[in-house]
Amino acid sequence: MALVAGIDSSTQSCKVVVRDADTGELVREGRASHPDGTEVAPAAWWDALQEAIAQAGGLDDVEAVAVGGQQHGMVCLDESGEVVRDALLWNDTRSAGAATELIRELGGPSAWTDAVGSVPVASLTVTKLRWLRDNEPENAARTAAVCLPHDWLTWRLAGSPGLEALATDRGDASGTGYWSPATGDYRRDLLERALGHDAVLPRVLGPRESAGTLAGSSALLGAGSGDNAAAALGLGAAQGDVVVSLGTSGVACAIADAPSADASGLVAGFADATGRFLPLVCTLNAARVLDGAARLLGVDHAELSRLALSVPAGAGGLVLVPYLEGERTPDLPNATGSLHGLTLETMTPAFLARAAVEGLLCGLADGIDALTAQGAVIERVLLIGGGAKSEAVRRTAPAVFGRPVVVPPAGEYVADGAARQAVWVLSGADEPPVWAREGTESYDAEATPAVRERYAEARGKILDKVG
Numbered sequence: 001m002a003l004v005a006g007i008d009s010s011t012q013s014c015k016v017v018v019r020d021a022d023t024g025e026l027v028r029e030g031r032a033s034h035p036d037g038t039e040v041a042p043a044a045w046w047d048a049l050q051e052a053i054a055q056a057g058g059l060d061d062v063e064a065v066a067v068g069g070q071q072h073g074m075v076c077l078d079e080s081g082e083v084v085r086d087a088l089l090w091n092d093t094r095s096a097g098a099a100t101e102l103i104r105e106l107g108g109p110s111a112w113t114d115a116v117g118s119v120p121v122a123s124l125t126v127t128k129l130r131w132l133r134d135n136e137p138e139n140a141a142r143t144a145a146v147c148l149p150h151d152w153l154t155w156r157l158a159g160s161p162g163l164e165a166l167a168t169d170r171g172d173a174s175g176t177g178y179w180s181p182a183t184g185d186y187r188r189d190l191l192e193r194a195l196g197h198d199a200v201l202p203r204v205l206g207p208r209e210s211a212g213t214l215a216g217s218s219a220l221l222g223a224g225s226g227d228n229a230a231a232a233l234g235l236g237a238a239q240g241d242v243v244v245s246l247g248t249s250g251v252a253c254a255i256a257d258a259p260s261a262d263a264s265g266l267v268a269g270f271a272d273a274t275g276r277f278l279p280l281v282c283t284l285n286a287a288r289v290l291d292g293a294a295r296l297l298g299v300d301h302a303e304l305s306r307l308a309l310s311v312p313a314g315a316g317g318l319v320l321v322p323y324l325e326g327e328r329t330p331d332l333p334n335a336t337g338s339l340h341g342l343t344l345e346t347m348t349p350a351f352l353a354r355a356a357v358e359g360l361l362c363g364l365a366d367g368i369d370a371l372t373a374q375g376a377v378i379e380r381v382l383l384i385g386g387g388a389k390s391e392a393v394r395r396t397a398p399a400v401f402g403r404p405v406v407v408p409p410a411g412e413y414v415a416d417g418a419a420r421q422a423v424w425v426l427s428g429a430d431e432p433p434v435w436a437r438e439g440t441e442s443y444d445a446e447a448t449p450a451v452r453e454r455y456a457e458a459r460g461k462i463l464d465k466v467g
């Protein structure tokens, strides 16, 4: 039995799955935590990966490995391959001003969607490079290569074989802001505009191309991908599917045959991990809204869910606009969260719990609408990520989204997507392997448009709107 490994180096943790290449059966797994914060030393991801690999029984017997990772993080390397400074993550908003500047310099949002399919926001790597140029010129000058978290881990797994060996894939390259999904080329002029000079960028590999071999082994390395593209591959998502992921980020994305270009900036025009495209809406506030609400109420997730389900839809008019870490979609990096509609009746743990669940889901419902406005045809909504473990989320999502929701069995879909890619690299087949998945649950509920209407009203009244 041939084994493959898939890795998910996400915002909060690193997960490793070892699967049977033929059947997809889960053979072993491991996980380790990442440090908190929006600025992280890449060495911490490497340490967590080593711990997760050890927990998963090592990689000695696997024939291929691939890495899925949090998108956009800025990893700068000097000429000798040393990390120049801690990575700025996708949820670090300090480069919001740089985003505004870059949009203006190029002639507005449409110039960016024409160039790279997305309008820059603080999450995109290109804005982080501009921030570096302006705030840490010495670090910018030392930067000889720029890569992303999954690129860097793949390169380390290969034994750090020189900057020219850096590799990435279409999915993650499309989140940089200097690679065009439509043409498949880097826009080095945009990299230079941001960083102030040219730099080595990872080669962009095709979906089943190999990035080399694992150091000291003959196991093949896949190109890997950004976590959302890897999750779509892990789920076997096809046209008609919208994947909603409730991790640190809230994401709604769809598989598309053609690149998208939304000059409103709501939908990012990313690529997927199969040679197609992945229009995507991302919020900064998802599972951690539930974490924060549970902490505030002094309960665990199971109790938060029970409380939320103990009061009716609409939470008696109480609305949480959950911009707890600023927001990316809508682009309000300095916004804060707010509670609207408090009364003596609703000032209770149960109403607050319900408002937290509904608030985070309304943000994602807006995302699904934005995808539809860009032409996505939605036949199925697949709900994944840590937040999807909440029963209240599963039962409330169909009401807020106004459509049934499918919850695949609990699993690590990003790591699974990486594992599927690893098999694909091994087989060289036209399509990735098909693995059976049992235990999918369907949730349906009567739509509650009034919840969204009240949320929309509250969303227009938040403080600290200035970008």
Ligand SMILES: Nc1ncnc2c1ncn2[C@@H]1O[C@H](COP(=O)(O)OP(=O)(O)O)[C@@H](O)[C@H]1O
Pocket: 010, 011, 012, 013, 246, 247, 248, 249, 287, 288, 290, 291, 301, 302, 385, 386, 387, 388, 389, 390
């Ligand atoms: N039962 C649960 N209910 C709600 N949230 C949960 C539950 N279990 C885990 N979470 C939350 O899910 C998040 C982790 O999800 P994950 O998809 O792994 O995130 P990421 O990919 O961003 O690292 C954490 O914030 C965690 O507290």
Ligand SMILES: O=C(CO)[C@@H](O)[C@H](O)COP(=O)(O)O
Pocket: 010, 011, 012, 069, 070, 071, 072, 090, 123, 175, 226, 227, 228, 247, 248, 249, 250, 251, 280, 282
């Ligand atoms: O920035 C994005 C997508 O554009 C995020 O989805 C990151 O890729 C982080 O993902 P999680 O760790 O929250 O899964």
